[in-house]
Amino acid sequence: MDDYPLLNLFWTMLWLFLWVMWFFLLFKVITDIFRDHELHGWGKAGWLILVLLLPYIGVLVYLIVRGKSMSQRDVKQAQANEKAFQDYVQKAAGPRSSPAEELAKLSSLKEQGHLTQQEFDKAKEKLLA
Template structure:
């Protein structure tokens, strides 16, 4: 343990962490280049070459020039995924939104005594079918 002091271990861990973070940022920028629909093919190719040939300068220039749009594209993608998930859950649960309201109205009618239990079960089966 005398050959590798604790401070050197700390510095090694710090550099490893920064190296991993750098690659994360590089991949994030590269995926954002391809995800941006406002850029044409040549612009995407130019940005990608710039980021790959001069990675530090390319990434920092990209973040300065297009960083705000990067956040907006992330938020838009998250919203689209959330909407798709909600739509899938509604479809899988068999509720288009209207059937839940119909069931609650039907339950209210049964609770008030306007319909019998048998009528409630028939109407419920019809709604859920």
């Protein structure tokens, strides 16, 4: 441990952190290139070549030129995911019936003898609350 002082350990950790963050940013930019529907074939190819051949300059230029629209695409994607989740929950929960329909079901159950008057009154009170 004497040949690798604590300061060198911190320095190594800093470089490792920066290296991981660089790859995260690089993958984020590449993902955004392919996700953008306004950018067509040659535009995507050009940005991809620039980002892969000159990675530091390419990513920096991409963030300067298209950074604002990049965040707008992220927000749009998050909203689409949220809407898809809400639609799934609505579909899984099934159609919601109105209180009048529920009251009619309770009434028919009472008439068929499946509910007593007390159970009917309790369920009706809960339904109308």
